[in-house]
Amino acid sequence: MTERGMLIVLSGPSGVGKGTVRQAMMNSGYRDFKYSVSMTTRKMRPGEVDGVDYYFRTKDQFEQEIANGGMLEYAQYVDNYYGTPLKYVNQTLDSGRDVLLEIEVKGAMQVRAKCPDAVFIFLTPPDIPELKHRLVGRGTDDETTIMKRVRKAADELKMMSNYDYAVVNDKVPLAVERIEEIIKSEHLRVARVMDRYMAMLADTGLAD
Numbered sequence: 478m479t480e481r482g483m484l485i486v487l488s489g490p491s492g493v494g495k496g497t498v499r500q501a502m503m504n505s506g507y508r509d510f511k512y513s514v515s516m517t518t519r520k521m522r523p524g525e526v527d528g529v530d531y532y533f534r535t536k537d538q539f540e541q542e543i544a545n546g547g548m549l550e551y552a553q554y555v556d557n558y559y560g561t562p563l564k565y566v567n568q569t570l571d572s573g574r575d576v577l578l579e580i581e582v583k584g585a586m587q588v589r590a591k592c593p594d595a596v597f598i599f600l601t602p603p604d605i606p607e608l609k610h611r612l613v614g615r616g617t618d619d620e621t622t623i624m625k626r627v628r629k630a631a632d633e634l635k636m637m638s639n640y641d642y643a644v645v646n647d648k649v650p651l652a653v654e655r656i657e658e659i660i661k662s663e664h665l666r667v668a669r670v671m672d673r674y675m676a677m678l679a680d681t682g683l684a685d
C-alpha cells in the first residue's frame with residue numbers, strides 16, 4: 478500500500494514571499510512536493526497564466542464549486558474569493574506525494590480543522606515596513622489595495638501562534654533551508670510513529 482503524502486500548509490501575509498520561497502524550493506532541487514494551484518475570482522495580473530498561477534473563475538463559478546463541495550477550504554480576501562480545489566489535493570496525497578498549499582490564514586484554519594495531520598508553517602516578514610516595501614516593490618497592486626493588504630497583515634500576524642512553525646523570510650535561501658528542514662524532520666517523526674505502531678501490532682500478533 479502506498480503511504481499517503483504529507484499536506485504542507487504555507488501561510489502568511491500577502492507579500493511576505495510565499496510564492497518566491499516556494500519557487501526557490503522547486504528550483505533548489507527540493508522538488509519532493511506538488512504545488513496545489515488555487516482558484517480565485519481576482520483579476521489576472523500581467524504574466525499570470527490560468528491553470529498555472531491560479532484557476533481564474535467568475536464569482537458565480539466559484540460559488541458553484543463551493544456548493545458542489547469541491548473546495549477543501551476557501552476564504553474571502555480583500556474583495557475576492559480564494560480557495561483550494563479538493564480533488565487535486567486528495568488524488569496527489571493518495572498517490573504518495575506531498576502537497577503544498579500557499580494560502581491565507583482563514584483558509585489555513587479550515588484546513589487545520591479538517592486535516593489535523595497537516596504541517597502548518599507561517600512565513601513571517603522581518604517587520605511590517607519591509608512587508609509593505611515588498612508589496613510596493615512587486616508592483617502588482619495599487620496603493621489602496623496595498624494598504625488593505627498591509628492592514629490585514631497586522632491581524633494575520635496575530636494568528637502565528639496557531640501554526641506548528643514560524644519561519645522568518647529575511648533571506649530567501651535561509652527561509653528555503655528552514656522549511657526544507659521542517660519537512661524532512663516531520664517525515665522522520667511520522668516514520669518513527671509508524672515504526673512504533675507496526676512494532677506494537679507485531680507484539681500483538683496482528684501484523685501480517
Ligand SMILES: Nc1ncnc2c1ncn2[C@@H]1O[C@H](COP(=O)(O)OP(=O)(O)OP(=O)(O)O)[C@@H](O)[C@H]1O
Binds near residue numbers: 492493494614
Ligand atoms: N526574502 C526576501 N527579501 C526581499 N524581497 C523578497 C523576499 N522574499 C520575497 N521578496 C519579494 O517580495 C515580493 C512579494 O513576494 P511574493 O509574491 O512571493 O509574496 P507572497 O507571499 O507569495 O504574496 P501573495 O500572498 O500576495 O501571493 C516579491 O517582489 C518578491 O520578489
Ligand SMILES: Nc1nc2c(ncn2[C@@H]2O[C@H](COP(=O)(O)O)[C@@H](O)[C@H]2O)c(=O)[nH]1
Binds near residue numbers: 550581583
Ligand atoms: N484561503 C486561501 N488563500 C489563498 C489561496 N490562494 C492564495 N491565497 C492567498 O490570497 C492572498 C492574496 O493572493 P494574491 O495572489 O492576490 O496576492 C494571499 O495571502 C494568498 O496566499 C487559497 O487557495 N486559499
